[in-house]
Amino acid sequence: MAMFDFISRMFGKESSSKNVATERLRLVLVHDRANVSPEMLNALKEDLIRVISEYMDIDQAGLEVALNQEDNTVALVANIPVLRMKRNYASNAS
Amino acid sequence: MGEVIVITSGKGGVGKTTTTANISTGLAALNYKVVMIDTDIGLRNLDVVMGLENRIVYDIVDVVQGNCRLKQALIKDKRFENLFLLPAAQTKDKNSVNTDQMKELVGNLKPEFDYIVIDCPAGIEQGFKNAIAAAERAIVVTNPEISAVRDADRIIGLLEAAELHDPMLIINRLRPAMVKKGDMMNIVDVEDILAIKILGVVPEDEAIVISTNRGEPAVLEQTSKAGQAYRNIVKRITGEDVALMNLEEADGLVSKLKKLMGIK
Structure with a gap:
């Protein structure tokens, strides 16, 4: 061996x-x-979905949020597949 | 005025107490006047490592609570006239000392000594806060092992938050043969991850077990490799520039090549 x-x-x-x-x-x-705990990352994910969904339709299942490290910095990297833009986001918001 | 150094690690069992005993004894051997403070209330051990367990009358809690004068609680070392120990309490509540009391205590010792070396308990609770409260310089002890390095990283963060800047690292219990095989992190790996300056590297050495059995710090043993490593660390603390000891194949092939090529 x-x-x-x-x-x-x-x-x-x-x-x-x-x-x-x-x-x-x-x-x-x-x-x-x-x-950052996994729980916090999940909560962040849900908040992101809620906010972004006001502006565009996104593929929630395909959404990825992770912390990445490069040298001495940590970056929050989010990969969010967009299905379509919402035409009337302004009227929804008002 | 003396310099106040705390020896800390986060994780237990990496060699804080052994390091405190050896650094303090080594400083005393160079004729500095030194006092060690064991802040591990409830789990004191610096007394047995120094072989002074039979001489304890009063302890740090007695001093803080005013049961005795500070000088009465200081135990003189067996070997050096200029080395003293303030033992931790063994049976009292570990929260019976607070950070203000610790600062006052150390403040009273500073004019009398060249070095005040504080042995910190494992963990990040009150004992840790007390140990670092009065410190001016921190030494973080770790082993080249995943859990010890992780805890060291946490401690470094907490030291920074407490404004105890530029802590220095001792990598303890390095096993050169395992490093050579690629089965143990090497000095460069640990240094890269923790990103702090290395004060010294102490190889795993049976002499440490034997000297601890006898209550005599290995720093005094001329033939022990760990003893030599501690003597070098002591010199660096006093400001002397001493190169890291050659641990014979202490580095992996890759880092050796890197060194040859000057990448470091």
């Missing part, structure tokens, strides 16, 4: 356990540092 591990590492098929650890750590720290 040890030999197999060694070979698969040599060919880069399997990441070493420390790489797994650093990757997991990076991800978990994005959330820790932003102080």
